[in-house]
Amino acid sequence: MSQSVKTFGLFGLVALLILGTGFVQSWNSALLILNMGLVSALMALGVNLQWGFAGLFNVGVMGFVALGGLATVVIAMPPVRAAWAAGASGVLAALAVGALTLALAVWVTRRMARGWPRALVSLSVLVAGFVIYRALFDPAVAEIERIDPALTGYLGGLGLPVVLAWPVGGLLAAGAAWVIGKTALGLRSDYLAIATLGIAEIIIAVLKNEDWLARGVKNVIGLPRPVPYEIDLQNDPAFVERATGLGIDVTTASTLYVKLGYGLMFAVVLIGVLVLAQLALSSPWGRMMRAIRDNEVAARAMGKDVTARHLQVFVLGSAICGVAGAMMTTLDGQLTPASYQPLRYTFLIWVMVIVGGSGNNFGAVLGGFLIWFLWVQVEPIGAAVIDLVTSGMADGSWLKAHLQGSVQHMRLLTMGVILLLVLRFAPRGLLPER
């Protein structure tokens, strides 16, 4: 079977699965799976760029996704004028001092000769900078968080259209990736893994604790939407007329309309990125990346700047994850930092890439859809299996209750088994690299 037939076949299978969900369960759940599948596919493309093209092991996807989420708040929420007046200048000044301190410390370490004096000077620069930073930062934050803490208590955003947050989310993630890449790339691959794992946890900790930025665990809800609200559609006579003309219940029609709107926007982004990634893969740049991945020493001998190329592709891949994260938060309509879990946002994306086929863009997209579908559907399937297994047991028995209560944990188990099976029996994924 040729590769393109296989590609069509597998994508057809995914389409059938989603359509099947529509017929069996409901069209709303089918569209929900489709929308999150589009977002997941985008994340998988980002990871595939890093791992599949360049062999970089990034397990900090969650952090970049969360930065994208932060971008939606910063861009789209209306500004809280009182908070800006009270503490914005203080916070900005503090952040500027912090950045200056770091820059100065780096400058000192670059300029001075190695030895104790250098360590002492750079350490004192850091300590002094930290003290000034805290002195400016703490009172300003207290001022901001005092303003109507039940509703705002944060700076708010810029009040711009939410779609603008998508590229900005990419930029934020790219910035973070540049900093990490500068420090951790060029070291061993495992070290990059640990470094990215750590930075992701730190980003989540910042989101959870810096209430002035995005309200922390109090969450930001009611993000502006790029599509109309269901209730407005239901009150729009033209829409009601069209819905009844199609023979669909108006409430259902409005929810479907909104989800389709999201789906179209996501699809445009995904196809755009996919086309770009595909062009990149077959370009001289893509060949160079693969050459570096397959034999770093040889590529270096041919005059390729391996570290710079690694940094480049790491930043690009992370930016794509940031865009996907902003899209996801837009779809959710809220930013809930506590919901970011590494198993879901980092390792699940890795399962998608590995199962789909690393190094193949279509494979990553396929993996995104397929694994997301399974992630959603394993729970009802697992529940059915458990019901079947426990049907013979007496009602009220301890084991039966325990098994039925544990259905939700089937997901992790299934994903692990799928990953291990694919790695063992089809190590190059469903759609191998050509």
Place this chain on the structure above:
Amino acid sequence: MDILNALVVLANFVLIPAIAYGAQLALGALGVTLIYGILRFSNFAHGDTMAFGAMVTILVTWALQGWGVSLGPLPTALLALPFGILGCMALVLLTDRLVYRFYRAQRVKPVILVIVSMGVMFVYNGVVRFVIGADDQRFADGERFIISVRDFKALTGLEEGLGIRTTQGLTVVTAVITVALLFWFLNRTRTGKSMRAYSDNEDLALLSGINPERVVMITWLLVATLATIAGTLYGLDKTFKPFTYFQLLLPVFASAIVGGLGSPVGAIAGGFVIAFSEVGITYAWKKVAEYLLPEAWEPDSLLQLLGTDYKFAVSFVILVIVLLIRPTGLFKGKSV
């Protein structure tokens, strides 16, 4: 100035918790470092291996408690620990047989093994949550304190009290015994020496007739033992929650890398470095400063460098500093 009270405060809130936490991290990091030295990959499933071992221990503890067995002042979990270790050994040996051995025979790149360990992590995580649930579990019993704050105050007449929990004392004692046994095993026994030989130079070890499969099996047995002890001690001292164990991965890896991957002494040093910095940087030093500084200088802020929620940031920053300045770690580890 009141140096004595300041010291007591320092010991109560920084030294003792950090020593206990450091011992737990060191045991975890020893497991990571052993796998790295012998099997040559970073095992992402280690946190969940710890969780599995601790879970078996907890289940046996509950059974023992149900039968009315107890150790008096000591936690019953100590009695259950050997069963936990056996359970964990069975699990890792089974995993090695079903999963890792295939890749070892193929001599795949280490990074592939890391990805494989990610899959194993998912499975362990799922199994643990499936059996015991995702919530907090308490299983500590026996005497709560070796010496409580109130007793200490009555005993010494000091203003500040020093409390030592049984679990903290137990952690340190158990860790010392475990580490002593481990080092005796690695340095004095024939098997231990063959393990170190295998770690130092695989080809030479094979040439000398060392059976690699046996070395790998012994390694897994040691790792299971260390992971279960570390997991159980952490659970006793704090609380058992599967997700916390997954999050322990970062400080545990940081400890192993800071000490030098592949170096057992380094893992222990790294564990304490990470623990002391985490506790020290997230502790509010106001009280200590109040006792040490003259009244006029007393600070009005808490003197807390970072909020406790940023403790991951601390291990991370130390990790980055060590990687930048000395990539092989404090004690020359491997750098493949």
